[in-house]
Amino acid sequence: DGDRYLLGGVLLVVANAAQSVAMMLYNSYLPQIAPPEERDAVSSRGWAFGYAAGALVLIANLILYTAHDSFGLSESAAVRICLASAGLWWGAFALIPLRRLRDRRTPAREAAGTGWKQLAATIRDMRRHPLTLAFLLAYLVYNDGIQTVITQASVYGSEELGLGQSTLIVAVLLVQVLAVVGALALGRLARTYGAKRTILGSLVAWTATLAAGYFLPAGAPVWFFVLAAGIGLVLGGSQALSRSLFSQLVPPGKEAEYFSAYELSDRGMSWLGPLLFGLTYQLTGSYRDAIISLVAFFVLGFVLLARVPVRRAIGDAGNPVPERI
Template identity: 90%
Template sequence: MGTDTVRAGVADETAGRRREQRGWYFYDWACSVYSTSVLTVFLGPYLTSVAKNAADADGYVHPLGIPVRAGSFFAYSVSLSVIVAVLVMPLLAAADRSGRKKPLLAAAAYTGAAATTGMFFLGGDRYLLGGVLLIVANAAQSVGTMLYNSYLPQIALPEERDAVSSKGWAFGYAAGALVLVANLVLYMGHASFGLSESAAVRICLASAGLWWGAFTLIPLRRLRDRRSATRQSTAPGFRQLAATVRDMRRHPLTLAFLLAYLIYNDGIQTVISQASVYGSEELDLGQSTLIAAVLLVQVLAVAGALALGRLARTYGAKRTILGSLVAWAVVLGAGFFLPAGAPGWFFVLAAGIGLVLGGSQALSRSLFSHLVPPGKEAEYFSAYEMSDRGMSWLGPLLFGITYQLTGSYRDAIISLVAFFVIGFALLARVPVRRAISDAGNPVPERI
């Protein structure tokens, strides 16, 4: 009878954990549509056109009296959103201690969803409204992602995390592809629906916010809060961040992994943000080709995330990530030689990016989760997310400087190989099994 009771308890615990994992996947499903349809495809060109409508004769807008070239307004708004996110995240880093992560996740998600839905009202010359909504939505997504990531070590056993993290990324890319297809049907056929091009874009933007808000209900119903048993500092805000940084210094191998991740992930983010510029300016490809390539990346990223998750079961997360970094370098090398005016080869490049994109990011998240001391998940993932955001300027800067010096986008794109080479070298030197043990976590059989 005692054995049966124990087995029943284990079965109930496993069922509860699986339920939370399925709910957790759906936050990626909810918020990734914002990244794909809003940030990557529609908002940049549309907000730039709105800013140009409001510009003076010299092509400048004047937010708060500051002269800003209309074509730069979107980029500056994205940069400001990063600063806002970095300022807010330390205030939430103590969520583990309070045991109130779920309400904070809800607040971040619905703030971002509301701001994104409000983009329906971006018309005429309302560029300032667009900038404010972008800053709020982008910062909210960053904060929500930090809280969402911090659940991973709480809802998955060490041996499950690679697969769980990979499935989360796959869910996100699947949602992004699904909604992007619907958006493109509306956008390309707007006249047949009796809509102007502007109205179609505004509906696409708002639909991402409604999607984000609706599907966030699932993780909020299934995830549960846990109060940390670990005694932590009660200092708020940046004093808490300073305490976290001091604590991380006691785990130098965790810091070593974080440094490697920041470098190669900066390369990944720069490729994502600059690939369309490379395609349009260097390869002379049209907007429809670029949008189709984004869709291809989304579809293949689902398969890539799941495939690399499976490889990690056999070869370990570290080796699989290292292999993906080699693949990234090869893809960029191939991109350097792409002929202009040949969309077929650009689609091949997009396919290569899609196959390694989701897996390299998902496995990095799961590997970092092993390096976080128990009870400090939100603290450490706050530092993880802030460091990621804080370094995200370096890759675009190298890309821009290389283009400025050489006048060639081909040289600019190949310069990004440096991030993957350096990241590979730093990650290869991290003894992850010892790092996991030093963090106070059980070491999986294969990592």
């Protein structure tokens, strides 16, 4: 508070940067702890557990925030406790990988080229695997659409549909809960149809969900909940299967390097969707037009992913090709 907002801004940047590094390392463990035929299921369960646990702490935070007077707290104090609980949550669960996961050491001479030099070396190496880069491009496009829907759905609900804060909070919880179901369900579908086909199917579902969202009536919370349910069902599975499919395209021994590029695609280009959303609103004055404009990311992502021969890409990366992919 007061003049300490600059400190808050710096801490926000540090926290987001640290989270990106943590997610990169977390993702890079997948090829080391799960054989190729189990990665879709393991990745799906990981996302499902994450959304389930996130829903629990979110519910606890919402109870504290909405009933802060009952706990003898001011609104500001309740917000501070909620924020601190997120940090404690991360810190507590970080003890599990620290104690249970083994670190595969890299010889010092190989680790000497760190930072930007290492990133440049990784990019040069990735040029030897153009099909892996082709998947990353497709992921960059459709994931940007996913991230924008997540961040702008509440804006659409409040500004265009005229929904209250309590409705939006319930919708967020609904997305969290159904993302668990969606991650597990799409993981099971991947066993039958393969990860690539299941992801392509999820992109069709994303497109249909946004199209339905365009026609939602204003002031109707029930239909907004239906939209939230649709988002939740495809959200977790899209993320989980994208991670597991990319893990098949990473050359052995380069997991952390390649997943850093994967995380860069996830975080580093996530401004394109909000830019399109904002520009469309500025030009048309309609949030409905802004939300439907995001369909472009899913259509283009579908086309780019459909053109990637994943079996050949897995073989070119030096990995065994699973029976169903």
